[in-house]
Amino acid sequence: MIQIDNLVKKFPHKTKAGKNSEKTAVDNLSLSVGEGEIFGLLGPNGAGKTTTIRMLTMQTQPTGGRIRYKDMDLAEHAQELKSIIGVVPQHVNFDQDLTVGENLELHARLHHMKRAERQQRIRELLAYVELTDVVNDGVRRLSGGMKRRLLIARALLHQPRILFMDEPTVALDPQVRRRIWQLIRQMARDGVTVFLTTHYIEEAENLCDRVAILNKGRLVALDTPQNFCEKLGRYTVEWDGSAGREYQFFAEKQAAAAFAGQQAGDGSILIRPTNLEDVFIELTGRREGI
Ligand SMILES: Nc1ncnc2c1ncn2[C@@H]1O[C@H](COP(=O)(O)OP(=O)(O)OP(=O)(O)O)[C@@H](O)[C@H]1O
Ligand SMILES: [Mg+2]
Known part of the structure; x- marks a missing residue:
């Protein structure tokens, strides 16, 4: 479903001496993810997880390499692919002047959803993430956990076939985290491909079919959680x-x-x-x- 070949991202960078140089955030990354798979990307702070997701979701241009979805090159089919991709970003990026409902409405319109479908989906998802009561509140007023739940609802609105989640459950309480896990599992059973990053090892162990470990932009290892543990002992x-x-x-x-x-x-x-x-x-x- 997702095929990544020799992906590279370099950022301009100033050395300590003030000289212009380059920093490699993602270094020759190759991997593939199957349809309906829950794939986890793990790595310490600064490993390149968010940069990878940003390239996979067309938010930033790769410096090199190739990304394909179902044999379609991302660079050539950007518009078409945008409609099947959903993104839960690491950092909240709502329009802060709009209400909860208005933010969802805006996203649904951007994805050209019809009015009736829009309204029904928004109602369903707000209920699922338990935000129905705050539909008319400004997003500014939501707690951190509520904002994360809204990010998840927004990403699911247009029923994506591939869902990217950058630290989806950070700052969520344990009950909500488990509900989100259930939702992710259900989506994968429905054939949605899920690509997530996490710092919660328990989350990766519980949820992911396979896990890739990234360090300093490089793929260090890739396997199922069970095989990883067996290989170590x-x-x-x-x-x-x-x-x-x-x-x-x-x-x-x-x-x-x-x-x-x-x-x-x-x-x-x-x-x-x-x-x-x-x-x-x-x-x-x-x-x-x-
Ligand atoms: N826009 C940018 N300009 C310059 N450097 C950047 C930019 N975005 C990321 N980087 C650098 O790229 C490297 C990878 O960052 P990235 O955000 O992808 O890491 P991460 O694995 O998501 O970390 P975290 O776990 O902290 O979220 C870091 O060294 C970071 O400083
Ligand atoms: Mg990150």
């Missing part, structure tokens, strides 16, 4: 070492137990299943979600 032993918490990974539970038995019994030792966060730290040297 399904069992983790962790303990308080001299340089803070230390970790060791094992394929077999017996080997993990034997290793733990050899360590000094200071009570800090723990054997547990390996999770995606362990994988993330091993691959990027950074701890996410904290």
